[in-house]
Amino acid sequence: MVQVQGETLSDYVIETSDLVKSYGPHVALDSVSLKITPGATGLLGPNGAGKSTMFKSLLGLIGITSGQGKVFDLDIRTQGPAIRQRIGYMPEYECLNPGIDAIHQVAYSGELLGMNPVVSMQRAHEVLEYVGLREQRYREIGTFSTGMRQAAKLATALIHDPDLIIADEPTNGLDTTARDFMLNTLEQTVTIGQSSLLMASHLMDDVERICNRIVMLHKGKLIAQGKIEDLKAIDQEIEIHSWGHSSDLEVELKNRGYNVRRTGRVMRIVKKDENSHNDILGAAAKTGSQIRRMQDHEASLEDLFIVIMEKLGYSIKSSSDLLASGPSARKVDAPLEMKEAGI
Ligand SMILES: Nc1ncnc2c1ncn2[C@@H]1O[C@H](COP(=O)(O)OP(=O)(O)OP(=O)(O)O)[C@@H](O)[C@H]1O
Ligand SMILES: [Mg+2]
Structure with missing residues (x-):
């Protein structure tokens, strides 16, 4: 040829x-x-x-x-x-x-x-x-x-x-x-x-x-x-700092179908659509929790790695849990579709 x-x-x-x-x-x-x-x-x-x-x-x-x-x-x-x-x-x-x-x-x-x-x-x-x-x-x-x-x-x-x-x-x-x-x-x-x-x-x-x-x-x-940058855009997160009734707010957000990661009063919530900010404020009003700060979270590669690994069923706090010290991270139940895919 x-x-x-x-x-x-x-x-x-x-x-x-x-x-x-x-x-x-x-x-x-x-x-x-x-x-x-x-x-x-x-x-x-x-x-x-x-x-x-x-x-x-x-x-x-x-x-x-x-x-x-x-x-x-x-x-x-x-x-x-x-x-x-x-x-x-x-x-x-x-x-x-x-x-x-x-x-x-x-x-x-x-x-x-x-x-x-x-x-x-x-x-x-x-x-x-x-x-x-x-x-x-x-x-x-x-x-x-x-x-x-x-x-x-x-x-x-x-x-x-x-x-x-x-x-x-x-x-x-x-x-x-x-x-x-x-x-x-x-x-x-x-x-x-x-x-x-x-x-x-x-x-x-x-x-x-x-x-x-x-x-x-x-x-x-x-x-x-x-x-x-494209991979980060898949799961954009909104970060809020809440005051009072934080656990109730977390439950309410999860009931509304949000994926929430919480560390004390700081929560990162995976954005669903353009109405998510209002929805979060609505959830706070309903549970009596005050939102003192709300901002779109600027994700790092570290965040992206954690989100992807969470989807695979790993509960990790940082990439070093998995990458630096071997496969010591605690494996939690993998989502069904991933089990089916054999991942
Ligand atoms: N020559 C070999 N014979 C048999 N198994 C092997 C051989 N080389 C690698 N493996 C296995 O294949 C898998 C992938 O190994 P590989 O070295 O490619 O991983 P890695 O991602 O580079 O890991 P690390 O981060 O530890 O360097 C491991 O389970 C390893 O034990
Ligand atoms: Mg290697």
């Missing part, structure tokens, strides 16, 4: 349909259909959700069980090497040799990707400067701090000027300064360098700071994807 360059290529950097990856009987990715556009996307999900498995599948490093996947229109089943030429991968595990200096490690990664040794060495100097390791480039990696090792990992990912960076928990274990530097560098690579970024993180702030889209996985299933 003859193709005119650009004409039939998709607008997506990554596209999968019904992608399944099983490890023996364990289904790590369960019929995932992703569409990721250029730019910065955060990949969220509790431990064991399938994030790293997704990355390895996209890179063509592990064989998928069924379904389809394309990165830059290249098939993940058959074109792994060509895909890896265009992706800079920062894995979650230690991938650097502690016994060699940073400059040779980074140059070697370029050579592994097929770069000419002279060009690769020249480029290694540039990327190490870019990630803030100019002074330390002749030091053995074994002497590096965690922040410096993460920066060196980023340098190896950037050596071939990739079109897409896949970063698995890039700020893990970093202190505030190193974390800020890592995020700023990744952000610059997207905004100035015009690369796309797919970043797994358990820190909502990190994702919100540099990504405008998210993909959320849970037990191998895709549970949300899209622009953060």
